[in-house]
Amino acid sequence: MNELLGFEASKSGEMYNDLATVFMRARQRAVKLTQQYNRLYGEDEEKRMAVLNDLLGSVGETIFFEPDFRCEFGKNIHIGDRFYANFDCILLDGGEIFIGDDVLFGPRVGIFTTNHAIDATEQAAGGCYSKNVTIGDDVWLGANVTINQGVTIGKNTIVGSGSVVTKSLPESVIAVGNPCRVLREITEKIKRTTFSARSNFLNGFEQTLVPFYGKLTFEWSGDQWQITVIRLTKIGHMKRLRR
Numbered sequence: 001m002n003e004l005l006g007f008e009a010s011k012s013g014e015m016y017n018d019l020a021t022v023f024m025r026a027r028q029r030a031v032k033l034t035q036q037y038n039r040l041y042g043e044d045e046e047k048r049m050a051v052l053n054d055l056l057g058s059v060g061e062t063i064f065f066e067p068d069f070r071c072e073f074g075k076n077i078h079i080g081d082r083f084y085a086n087f088d089c090i091l092l093d094g095g096e097i098f099i100g101d102d103v104l105f106g107p108r109v110g111i112f113t114t115n116h117a118i119d120a121t122e123q124a125a126g127g128c129y130s131k132n133v134t135i136g137d138d139v140w141l142g143a144n145v146t147i148n149q150g151v152t153i154g155k156n157t158i159v160g161s162g163s164v165v166t167k168s169l170p171e172s173v174i175a176v177g178n179p180c181r182v183l184r185e186i187t188e189k190i191k192r193t194t195f196s197a198r199s200n201f202l203n204g205f206e207q208t209l210v211p212f213y214g215k216l217t218f219e220w221s222g223d224q225w226q227i228t229v230i231r232l233t234k235i236g237h238m239k240r241l242r243r
């Protein structure tokens with residue numbers, strides 16, 4: 001076990017002592033900052049972003065976690081632009097977590113980069129090893145998705161609710177289940193009509209979510225309306241959430 005290298009060991013996949021002082025202190029700091037972030041819910045978003053800037057390794061523009069967000073260290077988490085996570089997101093970042101642009105997490109998504117040692121003696125002594133996780137641009141993780149260490153999710157992929165992802169997934173697929181397997185590719189082209197939402201429900205939706213996302217579109221598929229969110233990129237171009 002490598003106690004001297006601290007985060008260098010954890011980020012490189014070597015076995016490290018999870019109970020070493022450097023990790024204990026960093027964990028306490030992260031808990032305090034995430035509590036502060038969660039308490040600031042509903043306050044000025046700039047204050048919340050300032051906490052995230054302090055807590056996380058790097059953040060893009062417009063990052064939003066519903067309460068309660070929790071992470072282990074924070075400094076190993078890197079998030080791109082326009083990120084939204086629903087309630088109770090847990091990111092255990094002994095290894096690094098890289099999240100791209102325009103990523104959506106459903107409620108109770110968990111990313112776990114660290115395993116305890118397999119050997120019981122090393123386990124009891126605090127032995128752990130971590131592997132980085134990467135989430136590509138335009139990915140949507142459904143509710144209760146679990147991502148295990150070492151996984152990469154290709155861009156534009158959707159992971160169904162309750163899935164446990166143990167191996168990497170390619171780009172532009174829908175994948176589901178435990179263990180998570182590809183269900184189908186995302187190939188279809190959907191024609192959309194954009195118009196303003198006017199019902200109470202949709203006005204409420206616009207006020208709460210659309211500032212983070214962009215615009216709503218509606219498509220009549222023959223027997224039902226499909227509501228889709230189109231997000232505005234930094235340079236103002238429309239970006240489709242689902243194709």
Ligand SMILES: CC(=O)SCCNC(=O)CCNC(=O)[C@H](O)C(C)(C)COP(=O)(O)OP(=O)(O)OC[C@H]1O[C@@H](n2cnc3c(N)ncnc32)[C@H](O)[C@@H]1OP(=O)(O)O
Nearest residue numbers: 086104105106107142143158159160161162174176177183
């Ligand atoms: C940002 C937010 O807050 S998100 C809000 C939270 N919402 C969610 O988490 C919902 C996530 N959505 C899902 O899980 C959806 O099922 C999707 C998007 C993965 C798939 O939707 P569709 O493409 O319409 O798949 P469809 O419903 O046709 O199902 C196809 C097959 O996959 C199975 N399946 C679908 N979803 C799942 C799942 N999550 N886990 C296991 N199997 C599934 C279906 O049972 C079906 O199996 P069958 O062919 O044997 O009958």
